[in-house]
Amino acid sequence: MVKIPNTFGLTVTAKRLIKWPSQQALFKPDESFIIVGAGSNLLFVDAEFDGQLIQLEQDEFIIEQTxxxxxxxxxxxxxxxxxxxxLIDAGIDGLENLALIPGTxxxxxxxxxGAYGVEFSQLCESVTGYNLQTQQVETLNNQQCQFAYRESVFKKQLKDKFIITQVTLRLTKNWQANLSYGPLAELNNPTAIQIFEQVCLIRQSKLPDPAKLPNAGSFFKNPVVEASVFNQLIKQDPNIPNYPQADGKVKLAAGYLIDKAGLKGAVYQNAKVHQQQALVLVNQGGSCGVEIANLAAMVRQTVLALFKVKLNPEVRFIGKQGEVDSAQFLDLLIAENKK
Ligand SMILES: Cc1cc2nc3c(=O)[nH]c(=O)nc-3n(C[C@H](O)[C@H](O)[C@H](O)COP(=O)(O)OP(=O)(O)OC[C@H]3O[C@@H](n4cnc5c(N)ncnc54)[C@H](O)[C@@H]3O)c2cc1C
Known part of the structure; x- marks a missing residue:
């Protein structure tokens, strides 16, 4: 039995650890497996995972230039x-807005x-990995990765089929600051280092440190709703933050909806909606995964009742046999709690 790392502070085990690629030969293709980096986007809803834990070892850091x-x-x-x-210390700019995001x-x-107006997809040239179906190392270009908001081909067609081993970024030498995110706009002609430092400061002041208060960052994705739904919502709350999308839909701020539903500080046993950051659910100590999921179910249900908007988890749920559909899992809990 090996412990699976995770930032929710849960004690979870897997049957055995495969360090990739040095122990690749020990991998059993017929047995279930999970790839875990730091476990900073995972909620384990059972105390064990009945399969293999894959952890990546690769630490190449190769800089080429055109x-x-x-x-x-x-x-x-x-x-x-x-x-x-x-990279920033080496004078290579472009990732500063994505500073302090936990994980690998x-x-x-x-x-x-993504964070502070920048998404990984904007900087990604290609992603290389081992395709478990073809048993080949393959490289996908940016388009093939099918990036979207909190989405990629690795969560869809290539889910559980592709072990990412390397990523290649393309970072322009003609760097320009991206200050589109409100709190960065006050910086005057900043360098990338200044943006990096500012992002770190803002994040440290706003987000609980998982080492002190276990959490997995934003628990829910920001919902994207049809224009007709939004037109009703703005009548209900003229101040509702909204971000019109290219396809006519409107993105809403999940944290705002949770806050307006009066759920900041709400608790379910040892799990709590963070007092300052409504989008973050924390383990106050001693929670199990299902307690945290129950709190999430309560949040989903309350926001739905008030705004008619369904919040879907950004955090991925892992059960004994592997990943489970998080939205369905929450709906089952809601149904059980109604009995
Ligand atoms: C305090 C806090 C703040 C956060 N802020 C942000 C933020 O601002 N923006 C944001 O986007 N996210 C944020 N997150 C979420 C998290 O940091 C990211 O999702 C991060 O990329 C997860 O990295 P990880 O190594 O911990 O992945 P894990 O949680 O271990 O895994 C996440 C998923 O990726 C898969 N995976 C991991 N490695 C591989 C691989 N090599 N090949 C194939 N699949 C793999 C796993 O199977 C799993 O499905 C935050 C989390 C925390 C705790």
Whole structure:
């Protein structure tokens, strides 16, 4: 039995650990498996996972360049934040808005990490990995990764089929600050280092540190609703933050909806909606995964009743046999709690 790392502070085990690629030969294709980086986007709803735990070892850090760009190839096992810092220290800018996001390089393409106006997809040249179906190492270009908001091909067609081993980023030498996110706009002609520091400061002041108060960051995705739904909502709440999308739909702020539903500080046994950050659910100590899921179910149900908007988890739920559909899992809990 091996412990599975996770930032919710849950004690969870897997049958055995496969370090990839050095122990690749020990991998049993017929047995279930889970790839885990830091476990900072996972909620384990059972105390054990009945399969193999794959952890990436690769730590390549290769910088190539063309006249206009740096092409940076990074091993999947590298820590994301340390890598951002290392590149900025080397004078290679572009990742500063994505500073202090927990986890590994290999997980970054999976949900297309994003923060402060920048998404991984904007900087990604290609993603390389081992395709378990073809048993070949394959490289997908940016388009093939099918990136969208918190989405990629690795959560869809290639889910449980592709072990990401390397990512290659394209970072322009003609760097320009991205200050589109409100709190960064006050910076005057900043360098990438100043943005990096500011992002770290803001994040440290706003988000609970999982090492002190276990959590997995934003628990829910920001919902994207049809224009007709939004037109009703704005009548109900003229101040509702909204971000019109290219396809006519409207993105809403999940945290605002949770806050307006009066759920900041709400508890379910040892799980709590963070007092300052409504989008973050925390384990106050001693929670099991299902307690946290029950709190999430309560949040989903209350927001639905008030705004007619369904919040879907960003965090992925893992059960004894593997990943479970998180929205369905919450609906089952809601139905059980009504009995
Ligand atoms: C305090 C806090 C703040 C956060 N802020 C943000 C934020 O601002 N923006 C944001 O986007 N996210 C944020 N997150 C979520 C999290 O940091 C990201 O999702 C991160 O990319 C997860 O990395 P990880 O290594 O922990 O992945 P894990 O949680 O271990 O895994 C996540 C998923 O990726 C898969 N996976 C991991 N590695 C590989 C691989 N090599 N090959 C194939 N699949 C793989 C796993 O199977 C799993 O499905 C935050 C989390 C916390 C705790």
């Amino acid at each position: 006249a206009s760009d740096y092409l940076v190839t990074l091993g999947a096992g590298l820590n994301w934040h340390q890598t951002v810092k290392r 390089v290999g997980a970054a393409p999976v949900q297309n990490i």
